[in-house]
Amino acid sequence: MGTLEKLEALRGGELSPVDNLERILERVERLNERFNIFLQVNPRAREEAEEVERRMRRGEGGRLSGLAVAVKSNLNVRGLKATCASRTLEDYVSPYDAEVVARIRREGGVVVGMTNMDEFACGSSGESSAFGPTDNPSAPGYIPGGSSSGSAAAVAAGLCDLALGTDTGGSIRNPASHCGVAGLKPTYGLVPRHGLIDLGMSLDQVGPLAPDVQGLRLLLEVIAGENPGEGMMLDVKRVSYPGIEEGVRGMRVGVCPQFSSLTDPRINEVVERKVELLGELGARVEEVSIPHLEHALSAYYLIVSVEFFSATRRYDGRKYGKRIEEVCGEEVLRRIAIGSYISRREYRGKYYERALQLRALIRRELSSALERVEVLVGPTVPKLPHRLGEKLSPLEMYAYDYLTVPANLAGICAGVVKAGEVGGIPVGIQVQGPPLGEEKVLRVMRALEAEAWK
Amino acid sequence: MKARGEDWRREVERSAEEILQALSRSLEVLAVEKESYGPGEIHQPLREDGKPSPAEEREAFRERFLSLAPSKDEEGNLRVEAAGWAR
Amino acid sequence: MEVKIGFEVHLQLRTERKLYCDCPTNYAEVPPNTNVCPICTGMPGAKPMRPNRAAVEAAVEISLMLGCRVRTGEPLHILRKHYDYPDLPSGYQRTSVPLAVEGVLEGVRIREVHLEEDPGQYDPVSGTVDFNRSGIPLVEIVTEPDLRSPEEARRFLRLLTRVLEYTGRVRPEAGGAMRADVNVSLEGGGRVEVKNINSVKGAYRALKFELQRQAERLRRGQGVSRETRAYLESQMITVPMRAKELEEDYRYIPDPDLPPILLGEELVEEVRRRMVEPPHLRERRLVERYGIPLQAARVITSERELADLFERVAGEVDPLLAADWFRTKLKKVLNYLGLRAGEVGFSAGQLLSLLKMVESGRISREQGELVLRELVRRPEDPERILLRLGLSPLREGELEELVGRVLEENREAVQDYLGGRKEALNFLTGKVVGASGGRADPREVVRILRERLEGLRGRD
Secondary structure, X not given: OOHHHHHHHXXXXXXXXXXXHHHHHXXXXXXXXXXXXXXXXXXXXXXXXXXXXXHHHOOOOOOOOOOEEEEEOOEOOOOOEOOOOOHHHOOOEOOOOOHHHHHXXXXXXXXXXXXXXXXXXXXXXXXXXXXXXXXXXXXXXXOOOOOOHHHHHHHHOOOOOEEEEEEOOOOOHHHHHHHOOEEEEOOOOOOOOOOEOOOOOOOOEEEEEEOOHHHHHHHHHHHOOOOOOEOOOOOOOOOOOOOOOOOOOOOEEEEOHHHHHOOOHHHHHHHHHHHHHHHHOOOEEEEOOOOOHHHHHHHHHHHHHHHHHHHHHHOEOOOXXXXXXXXXXHHHHHHHHHHHHHOOOOOOHHHHHHHHHHHHHHHHHHXXXXXXXXXXXXXXXXXXXXXXXXXXXXXXXXHHHOOOHHHHHHXXXXXXXXXXXXXXXXXXEEEEEOOOOHHHHXXXXXXXXXXXXX | OOOOOHHHHHHHHHHHHHHHHHHHXXXXXXXXXXXXXXXXXXXXXXXXXXXXXXXXXXXXXXXXXXXXXXXXXXXXXXXXXOOOOOO | OOEEEEEEEEEEEOOOEOOOOOOEOOHHHOOOXXXXXOOOOOOOOOOOEOOEHHHHHHHHHHHHHOOOEEOOOOEEOEEEXXXXXXXXXXXXXXXXXXXXXXXXXXXXXXXXXXXEEOOOEEEOOOOEEEHHHOOOEEEEEEEOOOEOOHHHHHHHHHHHHHHHHHOOOEOOOOOOOEEEEEEEEEOOOOOEEEEEEOOHHHHHHHHHHHHXXXXXXXXXXXXXXXXXXXXXXXXXXXXXXXXXXXXXXXOOEEOOOOOOEEOOHHHHHHHHHHOOOOHHHHHHHHHHHHOOOHHHHHHHOOOHHHHHHHHHHHOOOOHHHHHHHHHHHHHHHHHHHOOOHHHOOOXXXXXXXXXXXXXXXXXXXXXXXXXXXXXHHOOOOHHHHHHHHOOOOOOOOHHHHHHHHHHHHOHHHHHHHHOOOOHHHHHHHHHHHHHOOOOOOXXXXXXXXXXXXXXXXXXX
């Protein structure tokens, strides 16, 4: 059942929120141990579903009307543990709701539980959780991607209707691609970050994962829009994307040789077929260049390390949890070390400030490209996911992010939808749009999805 | 869980240095640009002063805040380490 | 030996909400950790709200008071200043870049003014932390090292706090709302910074101790190295702080969660329009405009409302008389009753009426003082107070009448005076006072008689 159909069933009364939740919890019971998707199931989920049912009888079901939502463990959900998959916060019970969670609850969403992730979102594979890796339900034995590994896997395994993830360098899009589900990183500043536990403050965004593009759209419409008082938000009250079924006729779609030159040819082949399809559907495909694309990765890792170092100074063990440096994993410690080093007064100019300049350059190049075309399409990840347990060096792990970090550096929106498979492993196509260009991005994604389902 | 001795820490730090060297090679390609601290220019009005947040909200938060604290006293202070220089 | 003393003074601003969240600011009045929320306790994921407008405007007003140039039109970033201390919930303090620069206060140059947030309260002895104070807006004022002695420094700090408290925008110094770091160097020695000073008195004592310490070391040839020391109030000495604190690299980065502040010309003009005239400038203006003594002007400008009241009446009555009454009698009554000028119940018109009665001689000074006391206690039209007290004033012009009558009836005495016998004046004065039933003020009578008599001299 697609998202919209399920929503109709809930609203129409054929399916009750409680029944919906029960079925999902049943699947969770069956599959969670095997795939290690949820770190915590919401003990009050049933009560919350009952409450939504009551509200629906009064006509106040909200836009989600009982849909079950999985929440990544770096988002505060009052009463549940936002562990960030780390021993640092393993007993941290959220004392408040993240703004996006409050909005979901207000609109009748039911929180299923807290999903697994890479520790403090520092990863692209789903293997660095302190509570064990997540397995890929669409390609068992392979990594699900990261850092929103559990959220993507939950959607893929049908352990929720919708999921919240976060994306700093690709952490929604990467697992969406590996797990064959839909995911979107919204424009920076569109979705409130209050309650999102920081990795890189100028890069992080909360975004939806769903089995289909309409599901992405629905969840995005609930969580996006200004949060009065919160800094760094765009001046957008609410969003609504009614036109995503309109197709791509006449749209100018860009492809970029720098994307494909970094990418495994098998992935390129899958993506190219979809680009051709867009042409057949009436889009105008043209080539654009992003000359410094491959350097975006360095800029990203230098900036995110500095910001993460700053973000983690509060984990001193005095107010909650433990002192982070005492209990965290290797990658987290490594980023803190890099961040601490390059933010030193004597090194600022050499590393941090240069990285910021490189960021400005990437932003300019992407912006130019998106003036010539309306969206950019291309691969999501440059290589296929590796097998769980295979050992990669840090730089090999970082390399997964080549194609996703530019959107975070520039603050633009980017979505991923399944494009095909290589040897049974899902491959996602990435669609990038200008700031607040979600409608166009979703439209392209929907057109591709619609064709694939024919 | 891996052993967390000094050796491990040093190893992580060393790997950090290596990675830093690799990453910073990209920085050499640049001509000098103006820095960009964020993804875009966001300017906003200031927030009006006025009636503070409601007491009930804060009472509820206080309870949860104190229940998270590793150590506290009866008055509701957090308990942490005493300072060395303040004998 | 040349002495160089400079300050970094922190004062709490008076706002209803904290700087980056909506928690209340009455931290001393509530139990520990009551005025708190996820933001000011540094909970994981909490994001700051946009800066409190009243705090920003207060900082601008203070900057203008100190003659600074406000940095309009430039993006003014808020930085994260990182260090590890129990009272800092996020592990960094949010502090702005200077909002204003290049001011001066009574000859001492002000280098910059900026806005920052207060950390929580940490008791290093008991090891407890209370975040009620965390996030309260502070203004930091940095001076150039233009002060040359502890006495000068004390005078300056007193003036600075007086000027700032006068604006109504800062919390009074008492109660720990002021904190100062002082830097001091002697010629030939390094610059020493002294922290942990919480009062003007403390600053003075710290400076005296420090100068003595440094002079001693230089005398012995030991040299004074650049260091940071802490002032211990209980012993009135300074001690070295731990080496770790000295090597602090704060790793400043612009806070990615807050957009830079942009101060427009209109905002500054609006603040300038609304702001009160600073006391040290008002004092000078009162002296120039009304011809009153500096001492009186100083007392009058000690409270803004007192000065306001003075200017309401000084235009309509002899300003010297008014100044004298404000400085001596009014201030005395207010102090006695423990009232601030802003709390009095009488109107300017009523006070003016009283002063006019005194000026014209209708009542004596002594009578006036009695009326004043009543006026403050139970505000009412002074004429009615007089009646109530059983002191009936002379009618308008009554004194003139009486003087005229007495002169008429005592021509001999008039001739005596004109002939050079001064005692005649006393005689005539006594006659007038008697004729008024004791209500006339002898000094006023003398004045009027003299005037009239001298006037008569011309005619003969």
